Amino acid sequence: MQKQSFDIVGMSCAACAARVDKAVREVDGVNDCSVALLKNRLTVIYDENKVNDDVIKQAVQNAGYKALDSAAKSFAAKADDAEVRAQKRRLILSVVLTLVLMSVSMGPMIGMILISDAAVSALVQLALTLCVMFIQRDYFKNGFKALFHFSPNMDSLVAVGAGASFLFSLFSLLNLHIGDSYSVLHDSVPLYFESVATILTLVYVGKYFEQKAKLKTTDAVAKLMDLSPKTARVRRNGKETVINADNLKIGDVVILKAGESAPCDGKVISGNAFFDESALSGESRPVKKEAGSDIFTASILSQGYIELEAKAVGADTTFSKIIALIDDATNKKAPIARIADKVAAYFVPAVILVALLTFIVWIILGAQFSTALTFAVSVLVVSCPCALGLATPTAIMAGTGKAASYGVLFKSPDAIEVLHKADTVIFDKTGTLTYGKMAVRFIKSQDKALESINLMMAKSLEEKSDHPLAKAIVAKADELKLVSFPVTDYKLNEGLGVEGRIGDDMYYLGGTRYLSHLDIKVLPEIKKQIDDLEKEGLTVLCLIKNKELQCLFAVGDDIKTEAFATIRKLKEENIKTVMLTGDSAGAAEAVAKNLQIDEYRAGLLPQDKADFIKEYQSKGHTVAMVGDGINDAPVLAASDVGIA
Numbered sequence: 001m002q003k004q005s006f007d008i009v010g011m012s013c014a015a016c017a018a019r020v021d022k023a024v025r026e027v028d029g030v031n032d033c034s035v036a037l038l039k040n041r042l043t044v045i046y047d048e049n050k051v052n053d054d055v056i057k058q059a060v061q062n063a064g065y066k067a068l069d070s071a072a073k074s075f076a077a078k079a080d081d082a083e084v085r086a087q088k089r090r091l092i093l094s095v096v097l098t099l100v101l102m103s104v105s106m107g108p109m110i111g112m113i114l115i116s117d118a119a120v121s122a123l124v125q126l127a128l129t130l131c132v133m134f135i136q137r138d139y140f141k142n143g144f145k146a147l148f149h150f151s152p153n154m155d156s157l158v159a160v161g162a163g164a165s166f167l168f169s170l171f172s173l174l175n176l177h178i179g180d181s182y183s184v185l186h187d188s189v190p191l192y193f194e195s196v197a198t199i200l201t202l203v204y205v206g207k208y209f210e211q212k213a214k215l216k217t218t219d220a221v222a223k224l225m226d227l228s229p230k231t232a233r234v235r236r237n238g239k240e241t242v243i244n245a246d247n248l249k250i251g252d253v254v255i256l257k258a259g260e261s262a263p264c265d266g267k268v269i270s271g272n273a274f275f276d277e278s279a280l281s282g283e284s285r286p287v288k289k290e291a292g293s294d295i296f297t298a299s300i301l302s303q304g305y306i307e308l309e310a311k312a313v314g315a316d317t318t319f320s321k322i323i324a325l326i327d328d329a330t331n332k333k334a335p336i337a338r339i340a341d342k343v344a345a346y347f348v349p350a351v352i353l354v355a356l357l358t359f360i361v362w363i364i365l366g367a368q369f370s371t372a373l374t375f376a377v378s379v380l381v382v383s384c385p386c387a388l389g390l391a392t393p394t395a396i397m398a399g400t401g402k403a404a405s406y407g408v409l410f411k412s413p414d415a416i417e418v419l420h421k422a423d424t425v426i427f428d429k430t431g432t433l434t435y436g437k438m439a440v441r442f443i444k445s446q447d448k449a450l451e452s453i454n455l456m457m458a459k460s461l462e463e464k465s466d467h468p469l470a471k472a473i474v475a476k477a478d479e480l481k482l483v484s485f486p487v488t489d490y491k492l493n494e495g496l497g498v499e500g501r502i503g504d505d506m507y508y509l510g511g512t513r514y515l516s517h518l519d520i521k522v523l524p525e526i527k528k529q530i531d532d533l534e535k536e537g538l539t540v541l542c543l544i545k546n547k548e549l550q551c552l553f554a555v556g557d558d559i560k561t562e563a564f565a566t567i568r569k570l571k572e573e574n575i576k577t578v579m580l581t582g583d584s585a586g587a588a589e590a591v592a593k594n595l596q597i598d599e600y601r602a603g604l605l606p607q608d609k610a611d612f613i614k615e616y617q618s619k620g621h622t623v624a625m626v627g628d629g630i631n632d633a634p635v636l637a638a639s640d641v642g643i644a
Helices: 014-025 053-062 070-110 118-135 137-148 154-173 193-217 219-226 318-331 335-364 369-382 387-405 413-419 429-433 448-462 468-479 513-517 524-535 561-572 585-595 606-618 630-638
Strands: 002-009 030-036 041-046 066-068 231-236 239-244 253-257 265-270 273-276 287-289 300-312 424-428 434-445 488-493 497-502 505-510 539-545 548-559 576-580 599-601 623-626 641-643
Touching: 002 053, 014 030, 014 041, 014 053, 041 053, 053 066, 070 118, 070 193, 118 137, 118 154, 118 193, 137 154, 154 193, 154 335, 154 369, 335 369, 387 413, 413 641, 424 429, 424 606, 424 630, 429 434, 429 576, 429 585, 434 448, 434 468, 448 468, 448 497, 448 505, 448 539, 448 548, 468 539, 468 548, 505 513, 513 539, 524 539, 524 548, 524 585, 548 561, 548 585, 561 576, 561 585, 576 585, 576 606, 585 599, 606 623, 606 630, 623 630, 630 641
Parallel strands: 424 576, 424 623, 576 599, 623 641
Antiparallel strands: 002 041, 002 066, 030 041, 231 239, 231 253, 253 300, 265 300, 273 287, 273 300, 434 548, 488 497, 497 505, 505 539, 539 548
C-alpha cells in the first residue's frame, strides 16, 4: 500500500471536503482517504498496482477541484499567506462599497436623502452592487460550478441567495421611471441591491477570519518545524564546510558550537557540553553530553564544543517523527468530526430544498412575490457560515497545535475527544508522581555533632555498591563534599546490608533487620522513631559501630513538586484520582496522604493494575492512565486514554 498527500485547491466548506472524500473513495484501488479541510489536504492510502497519483488527481478534478502533488506544497504554503493578504484587500474594498450603498438605499429611513430621484438612486445602487459582486465573483463562480456538478456547497447557498435578490431587484428596476420620488423604492417598488452586497460582504468577513484561523491553528506545528536547523557544519575530506541539512548523510561528522542546534540525531565522538533539549523533552534544564552520549535533532548546544557522528537524518530523526506524529493526528478525524462530515454532505441540498419550500408556502398563503422571495433568501443566507463543518476540525487543529507548543503530543483526535470525558485519572507512583530517584531525607545520630562523621562512614561502606539506597547515601555525602575512608574486610550480607572495617572499628550498614541479626537492642523511643519513619514510606538504614547503633538514615523517593498542583487541579474539576504502585503499603500511603489522592493500591504487578482499570471501566467510568516505563505499557493500553 502507498500513502500519499495532496494539496486541494477550491475547497470552501465541509460539503466540499465531503465531495472530494466521496470522489476519491470511489476510485478502484483506494483503500482509505482523509480530507483535512483546514489544511486543504487530502491523504490517500492506495494500492499502487491498481491506481496512481494521476488517477487520484483526475478524480478530484472530476469533482470540481484541483489536486497538487507534494512538489507544490511549499508553493501552497506561501500561497496561503498571500491569499490572506489579498482577502484583506478585497474585504476592505467590499466593506467601503457596501457602506456607501447602504447610505444611498437606507439613508432616507433616517432622513439622510443623498439622491432624491428613484431611478437615479436605483442605477447608483446597481452600479455599486455590481462592483461588490465583481470583487466577490468567486462565490458565483465556485457556487454555481458546484451546483452544476450536483455537489452544492456553502458558496452555492450564497450564490443562489444573492443571485435571486439581484435578479428580483433588477426586474423591479425596469418598473422605475426618471422623475419618480425616492419614496417609491420603499413603498411600491422595493429593491434588494443592498441585501446582495451585505450578504456577500458579511459572509466574506467570515471567510477572511476562517482563512486566518487556518494559518493560526497550524502555526504551532510550523514553529516546531522551524526549530530544526536548515544548515549543518560537517567535516568532509578533512575540511569543514556548511551544507544544507537535507544533504546530510549517515556517518557524517557534524560539528556544533555554542548556540547552534543539532541538525540530525547522532552520537558524540569528541568534546563535552551542555544541551537544551526542551524542544523534545519539555525539560529546560541543560543536559550534559560527552563522548558516547546521544544527541537529538533540534537540541541546542548551550555551551562548549561537540563533534558527533550522524546516526539518523531527514525524516528518520526523532524530531521529524514527532512532527509526523502531530501532522498525522491533525489529518485524522475524530468520531464527532466524521459525523459532522456526513451531515454536511446532505446539509446544503437540504437547505436549498427548505428555501424552495419556504418560497412555495408563502406564495400559497397569498404573500407577495417579494415577501416570499425575502423569506426564501433568508433561509439560504442564515445557513451560509457552515459552523457545523468548520467548528470541529478547527477545535481539533487548535487544540493539537497548542498542546504541541507545550510538549504534549496527541497520537490521534480520538484521544482528545475521549480525554474530556474522563472522570477518573489513575497514576503510577514511581517516576510519575515521584522522581523515581532515592534520596536521603532524614539523618538522626545519637550525637548530632557526629552526623557528618557517620555519613562519611556510611559513604565509605556504600561506595562499592550499585544499589539505589547505596547511591542515595553516596550522593548525600558528595552533596556535602564529605570524603570517604579505606575499608577492609568488606562483605555484602544478602538481604541485610554491608559490613567492613574502618581503622580499628567494625561497621555495619543495613535495614532494621540487621539490628535483629546482630542481636542489638534499641531503646523504645528509637524503635518508635523507626516505626514512624517507615509509616511515612521511608526506608530506614542503620549504621552500627562495634555492635552499637550510631545513626539512622531515612531514604525515600521525593514527590515531584508539580504533582501537588496536578492533583489539586483535577480535584477542582471533580475528577477522581487513584494511585497504583508496586511499592510497599507504607510508601504508597505516605505519597497518597501527602498528595491527598482519593484512593490507592500498593504491591501490584502490571497485570494487577490492568485488572483494576478494567474493574473501574466495568462500573461505567472513563479512565485516563498516567504512567512511565515499559512496565506501565499494559495499563496504558487497557485505559480509555493512556498518557505517558
